[in-house]
Amino acid sequence: MTIKHYSIQAILGVALLFFFAACDKIEPSEDGTYTVYSGAVGEWEDSDPVADHTHRVWIEKYTGPRCNNCPTADGVIHDICEQYAGKVIATAIHATQVFGTPIGSSPDLRTDEGEAWCTNFFGTSAAFPSVLLNRQKSGTTYTIINPTSPFTSDIDAIANEEAAVAMNVSSYFDSQVGKISITTSVELLEDIADDMTLTVLFIEDSIVATQKMPNGTENANYIHNHVLRGLVTDKWGFDIDCDKKQGTARKVTLRAELPEGVNIDNCQVVAFVSDKSSRTIYNVATCPIL
Amino acid sequence: MINNIKRVALAGAILFAGFSANAQGILGGHVTGNIQIDGQTSRRDSIIGANAVEEGLLLNARADVLYTNGNFSAGIRFEAYQNPLPGFNAKYKGQGIANYFASYNGSWLSVTAGTFYEQFGNGMILRAYEDRYLGMDNAILGFKVAVRPVNGLTVKGVFGKQRYYWEWGDGLVRGVDAELNFNSIIKSFAESKTRITIGGGFVSKYEKDETILADNPEYKLNLPHNIGAGSVRLDLSHGGFNLQAEYAHKGQDPNVLNNYIYREGQALFISAGYSQRGFSANIQAKRVDNMCFKSVRSETGEMLYINYIPSITKQHTYAFLSMYPYATQATGEMGLQGDVMYKIKKGTVLGGKYGTDLHLNGSVITGIETNHLGGRGTEGYSSSFFKPVGLYYTDVNFELNKKISQKIKLAVTYGFIRFNPVVEGHAGKIHTNNVVVADLTYKVTPKHVLRFEAEWMGSNSVYDKAVDDKRCGDWLMGLIEYNFTSKLFVSVSDQWCYKDGIGNYYNISLGYTHKATRIQVGYGKQREGIICIGGVCRQVPAANGLTFSLSTSF
Numbered sequence: 141m142t143i144k145h146y147s148i149q150a151i152l153g154v155a156l157l158f159f160f161a162a163c164d165k166i167e168p169s170e171d172g173t174y175t176v177y178s179g180a181v182g183e184w185e186d187s188d189p190v191a192d193h194t195h196r197v198w199i200e201k202y203t204g205p206r207c208n209n210c211p212t213a214d215g216v217i218h219d220i221c222e223q224y225a226g227k228v229i230a231t232a233i234h235a236t237q238v239f240g241t242p243i244g245s246s247p248d249l250r251t252d253e254g255e256a257w258c259t260n261f262f263g264t265s266a267a268f269p270s271v272l273l274n275r276q277k278s279g280t281t282y283t284i285i286n287p288t289s290p291f292t293s294d295i296d297a298i299a300n301e302e303a304a305v306a307m308n309v310s311s312y313f314d315s316q317v318g319k320i321s322i323t324t325s326v327e328l329l330e331d332i333a334d335d336m337t338l339t340v341l342f343i344e345d346s347i348v349a350t351q352k353m354p355n356g357t358e359n360a361n362y363i364h365n366h367v368l369r370g371l372v373t374d375k376w377g378f379d380i381d382c383d384k385k386q387g388t389a390r391k392v393t394l395r396a397e398l399p400e401g402v403n404i405d406n407c408q409v410v411a412f413v414s415d416k417s418s419r420t421i422y423n424v425a426t427c428p429i430l
Numbered sequence: 431m432i433n434n435i436k437r438v439a440l441a442g443a444i445l446f447a448g449f450s451a452n453a454q455g456i457l458g459g460h461v462t463g464n465i466q467i468d469g470q471t472s473r474r475d476s477i478i479g480a481n482a483v484e485e486g487l488l489l490n491a492r493a494d495v496l497y498t499n500g501n502f503s504a505g506i507r508f509e510a511y512q513n514p515l516p517g518f519n520a521k522y523k524g525q526g527i528a529n530y531f532a533s534y535n536g537s538w539l540s541v542t543a544g545t546f547y548e549q550f551g552n553g554m555i556l557r558a559y560e561d562r563y564l565g566m567d568n569a570i571l572g573f574k575v576a577v578r579p580v581n582g583l584t585v586k587g588v589f590g591k592q593r594y595y596w597e598w599g600d601g602l603v604r605g606v607d608a609e610l611n612f613n614s615i616i617k618s619f620a621e622s623k624t625r626i627t628i629g630g631g632f633v634s635k636y637e638k639d640e641t642i643l644a645d646n647p648e649y650k651l652n653l654p655h656n657i658g659a660g661s662v663r664l665d666l667s668h669g670g671f672n673l674q675a676e677y678a679h680k681g682q683d684p685n686v687l688n689n690y691i692y693r694e695g696q697a698l699f700i701s702a703g704y705s706q707r708g709f710s711a712n713i714q715a716k717r718v719d720n721m722c723f724k725s726v727r728s729e730t731g732e733m734l735y736i737n738y739i740p741s742i743t744k745q746h747t748y749a750f751l752s753m754y755p756y757a758t759q760a761t762g763e764m765g766l767q768g769d770v771m772y773k774i775k776k777g778t779v780l781g782g783k784y785g786t787d788l789h790l791n792g793s794v795i796t797g798i799e800t801n802h803l804g805g806r807g808t809e810g811y812s813s814s815f816f817k818p819v820g821l822y823y824t825d826v827n828f829e830l831n832k833k834i835s836q837k838i839k840l841a842v843t844y845g846f847i848r849f850n851p852v853v854e855g856h857a858g859k860i861h862t863n864n865v866v867v868a869d870l871t872y873k874v875t876p877k878h879v880l881r882f883e884a885e886w887m888g889s890n891s892v893y894d895k896a897v898d899d900k901r902c903g904d905w906l907m908g909l910i911e912y913n914f915t916s917k918l919f920v921s922v923s924d925q926w927c928y929k930d931g932i933g934n935y936y937n938i939s940l941g942y943t944h945k946a947t948r949i950q951v952g953y954g955k956q957r958e959g960i961i962c963i964g965g966v967c968r969q970v971p972a973a974n975g976l977t978f979s980l981s982t983s984f
Contacts, residue, residue, distance in 0.1 A: 162604060162634035162636070162656045162658060163634055163654075163656055163657065163658030163681045164654035164655055164656045164657065164681070164682070165654070165681065165682065166652050166653075166654050166682055166692060168692075168809075169652075172804070172808065172809070173644065173649070173804070173807045173808050174651060174652050174682075174684070174692045174807050174808065175644040175646075175649040175650060175651055175652060175807040176649065176650060176652045177648065177649055177650075178641065178643060178644075178647070178648055178649050178650035179648070180648065181643075181647045181648055256639070260638065260639075337641075374641045374650055375641075376640065376641040377641070378641070378643070378647070
């Protein structure tokens with residue numbers, strides 16, 4: 141047996157193992173279909189124009205209780221939120237087994253959707269803390285920012301551009317049906333060629349959970365703010381039914397239950413409009429639940 | 431951008447080196463290639479439905495350059511669509527390096543990096559190929575490796591992304607294939623009249639998750655991300671007999687072409703034949719069930735096909751016989767084709783002084799039974815393997831070729847074609863056509879050749895403005911072609927719908943060939959319709975204007 145033969149056998153063995161493993165088999169659900177719950181959807185209808193044309197920035201921070209440097213990022217983002225009040229909306233997404241697994245008896249703040257986003261944007265080798273701003277891309281890859289130092293120039297680059305889409309969101313707890321009613325209005329400020337989707341989610345402030353600190357200690361009373369607690373829609377949103385022409389204004393009302401364990405008094409709704417294909421976000425809005 | 435600059439620099443260097451060295455002796459190797467430029471103008475013609483070309487002139491052009499030096503080869507292809515000819519997808523608009531590769535071909539190992547084409551077996555699980563006339567190119571950008579550890583065994587592996595006009599599709603394609611030739615690997619079998627080759631392959635595509643809603647929009651499809659397809663095949667021959675068979679199976683692959691159902695796909699192709707001097711017979715059968723296999727599940731166009739379903743209908747060249755070409759239905763079809771050729775010996779009563787060639791061909795294609803089980807997000811349907819449902823296409827044609835004298839050759843063809851427009855995606859009753867073609871070649875002098883072609887097609891179809899199928903009706907065609915010294919030719923033709931339809935399509939063409947260079951100019955009308963090559967089809971819009979073509983190789 142020569143080296144050539146050993147090499148060939150090794151290559152073939154690995155290739156065959158890989159390829160025969162590379163075929164997924166989806167089992168049907170109880171009703172015989174191959175579907176899963178997608179999230180709330182609603183009927184789009186014409187709306188009044190949106191008065192507020194602010195181009196806001198969604199600070200999508202990937203974090204976790206086992207991430208030592210994440211508290212530093214929390215401080216930086218806290219300062220940015222104060223400096224850019226009304227122009228930025230922050231969301232903390234706890235994810236991955238390495239960083240996101242809760243410490244001790246603290247609540248698990250991870251969500252399926254957050255994990256899916258994390259895998260999609262960072263692959264299997266995520267480095268936390270990391271931030272995306274409106275899911276912007278440089279070429280074909282998402283622009284990932286290290287938030288342990290101020291990134292105001294990146295915020296300015298987006299916020300100073302004219303918004304292509306104006307939007308607002310309002311919500312209230314409908315005690316008659318026991319659900320939260322969320323209405324999102326969208327106005328196109330220019331023609332948009334591509335399909336768009338609307339994504340709606342809940343965030344919660346003031347959650348106390350143990351957090352690893354930059355000095356290596358664990359802070360059992362750490363306060364986690366604007367934490368993603370669940371999605372109202374599918375994680376990639378649902379289609380916005382509009383003619384994509386400048387001046388078009390549409391709105392939709394969704395009804396959803398608050399995820400289990402979430403305190404409604406500390407909860408807010410975040411909604412964003414994104415490009416269906418590239419997933420880059422056109423604009424974002426937030427509101428409390430009244 | 432930087433990559434494009436590098437590609438252009440590489441292209442320029444190779445092109446410059448190639449031309450300056452007169453296609454020979456570059457660093458011990460040599461350069462070959464070919465160039466083709468096709469142009470078209472058109473003015474508005476409301477009768478045939480032609481639109482004016484706003485740009486005045488449309489151009490498709492390409493240049494292939496191949497450098498070979500021993501075991502090493504490298505190539506590029508520059509393409510320009512400024513703007514694409516009518517019928518080519520508008521996404522081709524632009525120009526650039528579309529194809530580039532470097533390859534090493536050793537005694538037991540071959541490696542290609544860059545763009546490449548490849549086929550496993552008949553292509554039912556993988557066929558990366560391009561057809562410039564169809565405007566389709568599903569080249570893979572990645573790596574291809576072939577190892578031949580022993581004589582008679584070849585194992586191939588490929589991975590990469592497929593071309594999508596000027597981009598690369600998101601889906602990742604991986605595949606392995608092995609082929610074993612018993613006559614090469616077993617010494618005592620080497621000289622046997624029985625030749626046996628077996629093979630098998632597996633292809634997997636990966637595609638990231640996306641949201642595709644079920645019929646109830648609060649639910650979405652639970653999509654598989656890795657989708658596999660495998661096949662096994664046999665190629666056997668003994669003397670004049672030959673048998674070829676391949677079976678392919680595909681895992682759950684919900685996609686836009688099958689309305690996102692989860693039924694697994696399968697395809698069977700069998701071909702058996704016998705040939706001897708002056709006679710050959712061949713029969714082919716296939717059944718295809720849910721075998722659309724693309725690297726992007728939501729793609730509907732002509733690009734990103736991973737596999738190819740072989741066609742078993744005759745590819746005609748005469749105008750009326752090819753007016754209704756059959757488009758392979760990868761979502762589901764079954765069919766049979768028989769083909770017999772016989773040469774009546776010369777010196778017999780029927781053979782005459784030069785002999786007579788007879789060619790009988792017939793094919794029938796139907797749909798497959800589908801018992802509806804549900805819409806998107808379900809199993810879709812069940813189907814009995816051997817139960818055909820609904821005629822898609824029938825073609826029975828008989829061709830007689832006869833050399834009458836040293837100067838005159840005659841070819842007469844009769845064709846009976848039944849065509850269901852559902853294969854082109856729209857409803858309507860089945861068209862039944864009878865076609866007769868007479869093709870006479872007269873050698874005026876040893877270098878001057880005159881050719882006459884007359885065609886007639888009678889059809890039960892009647893032009894309906896609502897459907898706007900301009901092929902309907904009864905047709906006549908005449909063509910005269912004169913070849914001067916095999917370098918220059920001129921032809922004049924006219925296709926006229928004399929009953930139950932519309933259109934009068936005249937054409938005049940002039941062509942000149944010098945060594946490896948050919949120039950052709952034409953003026954006339956082009957009927958809208960469909961061209962198919964190997965069962966893969968492209969819509970051709972109507973045009974009224976000038977066409978020209980230049981091709982050369984070096």
